[in-house]
Amino acid sequence: MQTNTSMILRRLGLGVVTLLVISVLIFLGVEALPGDLAEAVLGQSATPETVEAFQKELKLDLPPYTRYFSWLVSFMQGDFGNSLANGRPIAELIGWRLSNTLFLAGITALISIPLAVVLGILAALYRNTLFDRFISIGTLSAISFPEFFVAYILIAVFSVQLAMFPSMSNIGPRMSLLQKIHAVALPCLTLTLVVMAHMMRMTRAAIINVLTSPFIEMARLKGLSWKRVILHHAFPNALSPIINVVVLNLAYLVVGVVVVEVVFVYPGLGQLLVDSVAKRDIPVVQAVGLIFAFTYVFLNLSADILSTLSNPRLRNPK
Structure with missing residues (x-):
């Protein structure tokens, strides 16, 4: 227990140092901008x-x-000071935008994480079959295409041709939950296709890697089915890399959605950052940049700590 506590404290200390370095880089980057x-x-x-x-x-x-x-x-x-563009408090601007970004990330995570884990387990269970090849080709294609390309394809199909979802995901505080979900359907689907591919491939690779272990062979020799071997023996021992890729993709859902928010004109932090850069609203750019950095570092630390705690070999290296 003491070893785990010291490990967590060391990780948190490194996280604080990382944030300080990032804050210096953000400040120096703004200072280096040309002009007055x-x-x-x-x-x-x-x-x-x-x-x-x-x-x-x-x-x-x-x-x-x-x-x-x-x-x-x-x-x-x-x-956070006041915005140079409109004089409003930056905390007020960021609060609403941050809640919108977290809403989009939360809906995407609720769909993509279970789907990716299940598909990864099935791909490992039916390895080298037509199903496995189809899933692998589909996820590799989703990773290869840039987010804006996927977004424009979805807009062309579901907004222009089928008229099922709006091309601009504009949400407001007076909208109901169902109305908000309908409004963010296309950006949510875009992000799901991207992050689900990473998580599914890592889940499949982690489980297949564990399947080569001696205890898996022993379980097979005892007459256990492949389904039981994967669900009860392989998957729990493959949690460490799966947790890593899941949490890192959660960080991407919060920090890396700038392109998706701009394409769908979604009122999140990414759209606010782009607008503030265009208006040269430096205090807002600095605040949003540091919030993104804090979120990414915090989730990276969480992934590191959770993956270590879930793996006995990492908890007790001796």
Whole structure:
């Protein structure tokens, strides 16, 4: 127990250090942007006095390290500042968008994870059969196509030809759950095709790898069926890599949906990030970037810890 606790504390410490490094990179990346931020926001018609006053308001007259620590401390306190585009609090802008992104990720995860695990088990159970080849070709094709290509194909089929789902996934707080699910059907299907392929192939590979173990051969010699061997012996021992790929794909569902949200004009964090970059709304870009980084690092740490705890050989390396 003490070994597990120390392992978790070490992982959390490395996660905090990683986030600090990422925050520095985000700040330096914004600092390296060409041009003057105040002039870009105010326009070319702004007088030098107005630009100077705006620079003081944004604390651009202070040294970079002072602004970095001030920004980081404010962020840790939950104060993201105000948007340069509309003057609204960034926390208010992000809150609604983050809930939309989590809703899309949650619906996708509820569909893709069970489906991927079941298909992976079936592919391992019926290995080298026509079913296995069909599933492997289908998932490999889904991985090979970029998300925007899959999204446009789905729009052409289900929105233009069949008129079953809207091409723009616009949701609002007054919509019912069924209305929201209908609105996000196409982006959810796009993400499901992408992440399910990764998880299914990893599940199949992990189970097939475990099937070569001596205890599996012993179970077969005892007369157990392939179904019982895979479900009761192979699958529990293959959980470590499966947990890794599932949690990493959950991180992708939250962090990597920028392209999908832009294609379907979905009001999530990814769409907010793209809009803020176009408007050069630097405080919003920094806040969204750090939230994405925190989510990705946290889920990576969760995958590392869960996969270690689920594998006795990793828990007790001796």
